[in-house]
Amino acid sequence: MKVLVPVKRVIDYNVKPRVKPDQTGVDLANVKMSMNPFCEIAVEEAVRLKEKGIVTEIVVVSIGVAQAQETLRTALAMGADRGILITAEGDVEPLAVAKILKAVADEEQPGLILLGKQAIDNDNNQTGQMLAALLDWPQGTFASEVVVEDGKVNVTREIDGGLQTVALEGPAVVTTDLRLNEPRYASLPNIMKAKKKPIDTKEAASFGVDISPRLTVLKVTEPAEREAGEKVEDVATLVSKLKAAGAL
Amino acid sequence: MSLIANRRDVDFMMYEFLNLDKVFQTERYQSYDREAVSAILDTAEAIAEDKYLPCAAKLDANEPSFDGEKVSIIPEVGEGLQAFAEAGFYAASFDEDVGGAQLPGIVNLTLAGFFSAANPGINSYAFLTVGAANMLNAVGTQEQKDKYLGPMLEGKWSGTMCLSEPQAGSSLSDIRTKATPTEEGHYLIEGSKMWISGGDHELTENIVEMVLAKIPGGPPGVRGISLFIVPKYRVNDDGSLGAKNDISLAGLNHKMGHRGTTNCLLNFGENGDCHGYLLGKPHEGLKNMFHMMNEARIGVGHGATMSALAGFLYSTKYAGERLQGRHPQDKDPSTPQLPIIEHTDIKRLLMAQKAAVEGASALLYYCTDLVEEQKLTDDKDAQNRLALLLEILTPIAKSWPSEFCLEANKHAIQVLGGYGYTREFPVERLYRDNRLNHIHEGTHAIHGIDLLGRKVSMFDGAALKLLLQEVQATLSATSEMSALGEYNKDLEQALKVLVETTETVKAHENVNTQLANATIYLDAFGHVVIAWLWLRQAQIATNALANAQGDDVAFYQGKLAACRYFFRYELPKALVQFKLVSDLDETCMDLKPEHLTGNNPL
Numbered sequence: 007m008k009v010l011v012p013v014k015r016v017i018d019y020n021v022k023p024r025v026k027p028d029q030t031g032v033d034l035a036n037v038k039m040s041m042n043p044f045c046e047i048a049v050e051e052a053v054r055l056k057e058k059g060i061v062t063e064i065v066v067v068s069i070g071v072a073q074a075q076e077t078l079r080t081a082l083a084m085g086a087d088r089g090i091l092i093t094a095e096g097d098v099e100p101l102a103v104a105k106i107l108k109a110v111a112d113e114e115q116p117g118l119i120l121l122g123k124q125a126i127d128n129d130n131n132q133t134g135q136m137l138a139a140l141l142d143w144p145q146g147t148f149a150s151e152v153v154v155e156d157g158k159v160n161v162t163r164e165i166d167g168g169l170q171t172v173a174l175e176g177p178a179v180v181t182t183d184l185r186l187n188e189p190r191y192a193s194l195p196n197i198m199k200a201k202k203k204p205i206d207t208k209e210a211a212s213f214g215v216d217i218s219p220r221l222t223v224l225k226v227t228e229p230a231e232r233e234a235g236e237k238v239e240d241v242a243t244l245v246s247k248l249k250a251a252g253a254l
Numbered sequence: 255m256s257l258i259a260n261r262r263d264v265d266f267m268m269y270e271f272l273n274l275d276k277v278f279q280t281e282r283y284q285s286y287d288r289e290a291v292s293a294i295l296d297t298a299e300a301i302a303e304d305k306y307l308p309c310a311a312k313l314d315a316n317e318p319s320f321d322g323e324k325v326s327i328i329p330e331v332g333e334g335l336q337a338f339a340e341a342g343f344y345a346a347s348f349d350e351d352v353g354g355a356q357l358p359g360i361v362n363l364t365l366a367g368f369f370s371a372a373n374p375g376i377n378s379y380a381f382l383t384v385g386a387a388n389m390l391n392a393v394g395t396q397e398q399k400d401k402y403l404g405p406m407l408e409g410k411w412s413g414t415m416c417l418s419e420p421q422a423g424s425s426l427s428d429i430r431t432k433a434t435p436t437e438e439g440h441y442l443i444e445g446s447k448m449w450i451s452g453g454d455h456e457l458t459e460n461i462v463e464m465v466l467a468k469i470p471g472g473p474p475g476v477r478g479i480s481l482f483i484v485p486k487y488r489v490n491d492d493g494s495l496g497a498k499n500d501i502s503l504a505g506l507n508h509k510m511g512h513r514g515t516t517n518c519l520l521n522f523g524e525n526g527d528c529h530g531y532l533l534g535k536p537h538e539g540l541k542n543m544f545h546m547m548n549e550a551r552i553g554v555g556h557g558a559t560m561s562a563l564a565g566f567l568y569s570t571k572y573a574g575e576r577l578q579g580r581h582p583q584d585k586d587p588s589t590p591q592l593p594i595i596e597h598t599d600i601k602r603l604l605m606a607q608k609a610a611v612e613g614a615s616a617l618l619y620y621c622t623d624l625v626e627e628q629k630l631t632d633d634k635d636a637q638n639r640l641a642l643l644l645e646i647l648t649p650i651a652k653s654w655p656s657e658f659c660l661e662a663n664k665h666a667i668q669v670l671g672g673y674g675y676t677r678e679f680p681v682e683r684l685y686r687d688n689r690l691n692h693i694h695e696g697t698h699a700i701h702g703i704d705l706l707g708r709k710v711s712m713f714d715g716a717a718l719k720l721l722l723q724e725v726q727a728t729l730s731a732t733s734e735m736s737a738l739g740e741y742n743k744d745l746e747q748a749l750k751v752l753v754e755t756t757e758t759v760k761a762h763e764n765v766n767t768q769l770a771n772a773t774i775y776l777d778a779f780g781h782v783v784i785a786w787l788w789l790r791q792a793q794i795a796t797n798a799l800a801n802a803q804g805d806d807v808a809f810y811q812g813k814l815a816a817c818r819y820f821f822r823y824e825l826p827k828a829l830v831q832f833k834l835v836s837d838l839d840e841t842c843m844d845l846k847p848e849h850l851t852g853n854n855p856l
Contacts, residue, residue, distance in 0.1 A: 020256070036804050038261070040296070076289060083293065191297045194342035194355050197290055 007117035007154075007176075008063045009052045011086065012107055013045040015070055015077040016127040029225040031097075032127075041077045043189075044122025046084075047182040050189040051152055052120050053085035060154045061118075063087050067110055069098055075205060082200035083192035089203070094210035094217065102210075102217035104136035109213040111141055116177065118159060123148050123181040134181035144174040148183040257567050258307060258371040258560075259299055262809055263612060264364050267619045270794050274360055280630050283358050291361050297341055298365035305334040306372035313375050313514040314683050318455065320506045325455045325516055332457050334376045338369070339409030344384060352391060352399070353407055359626040360619060363556065370560035374687050375514020379412055379452050381553055386413025386464050389546040390483070393534040401489050402462055411460040415546055416447040416484075416520065423448070424700055426466070426540065427475040431522065433467040433482055433530055443467055443484055443530040444523035446504070449694070453518030454486070454503040460495060461486040464546065465522065465530060466539050473537060481539035482530035484522065500528035511686030547695065548644075551652040552621050554695045559614040561688035562659035565666030565681050566607040572679075573600050573669050594669070603669050607662040608812070609788070609820045614655040616787040621651045639720060646709045646717035647783070649701035654780035656691035657698065663688050702772035705779060707765075710756050718756065725749055725786045732793050737814075741789050741821045748782045748828055755836040762838055770843045771835045778831035785825045792817035 017023055018038040026033045041049075055061040066081040067090040068074040078089035092106060111119060124131035138145035146152075146161025150169065153160040159174040164183050174180075192200070210217055238244045248254045268274040269288075278286050309330035318327045338344070347362040348354025369377040387406040390399060390413075405411040422428040431445025443465060447453070454461065463484045472478035488496040504519040522528045534542040573595035580592055594600045624644045628637050663685040667674035674681045692698050710718045729746055732738045755775070759768050795813035802810050848854040 022255075036806070076293070079289065080293060080296075191301055191337065191341055192293060193297065193340060194294050194346055194357065196342075197293045197297070198285060198355065201285070201290060 007061050008065065008114065009055065009061050010107075010111060010114055010116035010119045011045070011048050011052050011064060011066045011081065012103070012119070012121045012133070013049065013066050013068050013077055013081050014042045014122070014125045014127075015039050015068060015074040016042045016125050019043060019126055025226050025228050029227060031223065031226050039073070039076075041080050042122055042125040042127075044124060044126070044182055044184070045077075045081075046122075046189040047184065047186050048120040048122050049081045049084050049086060050187045051149075051182060053190070054187065055152075055154060056085065065090065065114055065116065067092065067107065069094055069103055069106055069210060071095070075207075078205055079197075079200050080192055082203045082205075083197040084190060085196070087203065089205040091205055091207045092210050092213075093207065097219060098210070098217055099219055099221060100130045100132035101136055101220065102215070103133050104140055105215040106210060106213050106217065107133070107137050108140040109215060111137075118154075118176060119143075119179045120152075121179070121181055123183055134179055138179040141177075141179070143177050143179050144172075145179045145181070146172050146174050147181040149180050150183050150185045152180055152186065255567070255571055256299070256303070257571070258302055258564055259368050260563070260567065261295070261299075262805070263615070264295070264367075266791075266794075266809070266813075267615060268360055268364065270798065271616060271791060272360060272619055272623050274358065277358050277360065277626065277630070282356065282630060285356075286358060286361070291358075294357070294361065295365055295368075298343065298368050301334075301337045301341060302368040302372040305330070305337045306369055306376055309334070310373040310375070310514075311677070311680065311683065313373065314511075314686075315677070317508065317513040318506060318516045320454075320503060325503070325506070327455060327457065327514070327516070331376050331379075331514060334373070335379055335409060335457060338380055344380060344387075344409045345407040347384070348387070348391065348407060352403060359622050359629075363618065363622045366553075367556060367560045367563075370557050371564040373514065374512055374557055374561065377557075378512065378515040379455075379457060380409070381550075381557075382415065382452050383409070383411075383413040385546045385550050385553070386415060386462060388549060389464060389542065390462075390533065392545045393481075393542045394483075398483065398531065398533065401493065402483065402485075405460065405493075406462060410458060411462055411485075412452055412455075412458040413462045414450055414452050414464060415543065415550070416450050416453070416463050416465040417543065418449045419446055420448045420519070424697055426479070429466060429468065429479065431465065431467040433469050433480060433532075435469065441467075441469070441482060441530045441532060442523060442526065443482060443528040444526070445521075447518075447520045447522065449507065450518040450520050451512075451515050451694075453516060453520045454501075455516050459487075460489070463501065463520070464533070464543070466543060467530070469536055476540050478537055479539040480536050481533045481542045483533050484528065484530040488529060500525050510689055511683065512690050548648055551648050551695050552618060552625075554691050555614065555651040555653070555655040556618045558655035558659040558688055558691040559611055559618060561684045561691075562607060562611045562614070562655070562662035562666075565663045565684045566604070566611050568680055568684075569607065569666040569669035569674075570595070570604055573604060576670075600669055603665040605816065605819045606665050606823070609816045609824065610655075610658045610662040612791070612813075612816060613784040613788055613820060614659055616791060617647070617651055617654065617783060620787065621647050642713070642717040643720050643724070645712065646705070646721050649696075649705040649709060649776065650780045650783050652695060653692075653698055653701040653776055654784060656688075657777060657780075658784075660685070660688045660692060698776070699773050702774075702776035703769055706756075706759060706772040706775045707769050711760060721783075722749065722753070725782075728786055728790050728793070732789060735793065735796060737796055738789065738792055738817075741785075741792065741817060744821050744825055745782070745785050745789055748785060748825055751829055751832045751836075752779060752782050755832040758836045759838070767838050767840065767843065771839060774831045775835045778828040778835065781825055781828035781831075785820055785828075788817040788820045 018040040021038050024033045052064045064086040066078055066086040068078050069092040075091050121134050148164045149161045150164045151162035159178045161172050161180055163170045277283050316328050318325050345354040346357040350356045419429050433441040433443050435441055465482045465484045466479050468478050469480050488499050490496045500523050502521045502524055504521050507517040574593055576594050577591040578594050624640045628640045666681040670679055673679050732742050762768050791813050795810040799810045847856050
């Protein structure tokens with residue numbers, strides 16, 4: 007079975023984001039960028055399925071600026087077989103990503119698409135669901151366990167009430183949650199091997215889908231600074247203060 | 255912000271201070287480029303952050319213990335080393351033909367630094383294994399390499415260096431461990447070895463002890479020392495492990511710092527059955543051990559620098575968050591308190607750390623580059639020149655960071671005040687860890703004697719001349735840069751004093767007097783070298799500032815500020831020290847034991 011794993015290049019989780027002075031977005035100049043942690047989990051799961059002999063080929067795909075190639079190389083160093091870089095300038099919204107990925111899936115015909123449930127930059131949590139709808143494939147989101155057997159993909163999902171297991175008839179879309187696995191480190195020999203693995207580059211425009219943004223960002227600001235609290239003498243004062251504030 | 259690495263400074267050292275891009279163009283390293291190096295360093299930093307750093311305090315508080323049978327160590331140590339092994343880092347710097355990744359030495363130094371800053375207690379096991387494997391690779395027979403090298407480069411077996419004995423520490427010529435040849439080809443080893451880091455533990459399947467011993471009937475003193483491979487478990491011809499060798503752990507030493515690394519008193523041949531295998535030729539043991547020792551000495555200086563870096567990064571972060579007091583001119587208690595990083599004396603404590611850490615770092619990158627260039631040239635003259643520069647700089651590379659980066663750790667504690675003195679914060683541990691570096695791999699005094707007694711005069715002063723030429727080259731290159739004019743003059747003056755002091759000492763007839771203040775000379779000499787490297791960094795920063803943008807502006811300005819600090823606050827100290835040395839001061843020499851307390855301790 008072939009697996010398609012979309013991966014996103016995002017601001018590194020260790021970096022404290024700074025808002026651009028003109029408030030149009032987050033300043034990414036000279037900022038460390040890495041693979042979205044949820045995407046790393048998706049790559050790891052695909053590699054584990056390959057190590058189990060279930061998966062035969064792992065194709066990783068990334069949409070974004072040319073440097074997203076580094077993110078693909080990381081995935082290749084973790085064990086993916088080949089990459090597809092789809093270059094696009096500016097912010098590509100989840101629906102546009104889903105449309106492009108549908109076109110890639112039509113071409114690649116994977117048995118499974120594994121992707122992170124959300125990216126830590128915008129926290130949209132939409133791409134996987136939209137992609138499943140566009141492809142009209144079953145979806146198992148927020149996976150904490152993925153078992154492929156007898157032609158079915160059994161996905162244990164983390165839901166509000168606990169765990170739910172769904173059995174999906176392939177091909178299917180699965181989005182990964184944090185507890186699915188602990189991604190491996192790309193080893194030195196594998197980083198060097200990954201340099202020789204193929205990456206195809208295409209332009210987003212070549213897919214013939216509308217990727218123009220549907221949202222307008224008015225402005226981006228830092229969260230308001232937390233103000234100092236107030237100490238009260240006794241419970242009665244606390245209650246009256248809470249009442250005055252409309253909290254009771 | 256990372257607490258173990260400053261990646262911007264690492265890039266500065268690799269690509270601006272040194273020219274790693276040029277190294278990528280050589281045939282030997284052509285498979286590497288900036289992107290691959292960055293990915294490799296990302297993996298190293300992540301493993302150091304995830305597996306080494308979080309358990310550093312726990313490991314310090316729970317040092318290895320010995321119940322008479324086995325050594326117990328908290329499991330995080332084994333897990334960390336396993337991640338290091340799986341990442342392929344043991345074999346990183348070795349040639350491809352022995353199964354290595356042939357990683358440029360400069361990159362290898364950088365990645366080792368992350369582990370060292372995060373947790374030296376774990377790092378030492380890997381560091382010693384790589385050093386022992388390097389020596390084996392350099393002087394071992396094919397059969398020995400086939401047997402031992404593979405498992406060492408996979409991290410399955412570890413390595414050590416066994417030099418000191420309870421009665422022979424700095425005085426190696428007095429070792430007593432005996433190696434008696436047998437008809438079967440192996441030697442029987444008998445004796446005790448002290449201070450053996452990683453000498454015993456259960457972290458790896460086998461331990462390859464590299465032991466210095468004397469073959470009876472050989473020449474006296476250091477010329478009669480030979481080197482032996484002495485494995486904890488004997489190795490069968492098919493590579494499988496055989497019987498346990500006759501090595502016993504007599505006890506663990508309980509150290510001030512570096513507490514994660516077992517430090518052992520090992521008894522070899524208590525039952526007369528300890529097999530050792532000669533490595534290299536008989537009586538050339540010390541020369542061969544220097545393959546490991548020179549590397550280890552640069553490594554010790556680097557370890558000292560990394561402990562100071564960790565303290566610098568932590569105390570800088572703390573100083574930005576801790577609110578305390580107001581400026582002397584603002585006494586109004588109703589105004590908000592300042593982050594202490596705004597106080598001038600805290601700035602001084604932080605700048606002193608930066609100047610020490612990044613100055614020492616430049617020296618270690620420079621030395622590593624000398625080793626690298628030796629590999630990359632076939633020209634015998636060039637190799638000779640590089641080797642001489644390395645000879646004279648090795649005692650500085652080991653000692654200057656051990657002295658002045660330890661001082662940096664002292665400043666880091668001071669920034670945290672009372673909190674810095676508690677074990678709830680890492681800076682006191684970093685200080686304790688760093689305190690070792692002054693002592694091992696040749697004490698501070700030994701390197702002073704090595705530098706003043708040997709290195710500055712070797713081959714008619716050839717090594718010193720080469721170093722002076724290097725410094726002169728920087729002076730010429732910066733003589734027209736007006737912003738650096740003051741430093742240029744100061745360095746030229748200090749260099750002149752260094753040369754005059756050296757000549758005065760060499761001209762004196764009494765060797766005891768010559769070497770009476772060798773340690774002081776070592777420190778002062780080191781200051782001149784570090785000042786030179788700060789001028790080089792300032793030269794690069796000045797040129798780069800013209801086109802710098804964003805955070806780079808502050809980065810380069812910081813380099814200039816640190817250069818200024820070093821020339822104003824530190825370099826003048828060297829002149830005072832040189833004066834003492836050139837006066838051939840005999841204050842300490844004249845001291846009689848009974849002067850110390852009024853009673854004669856002899």
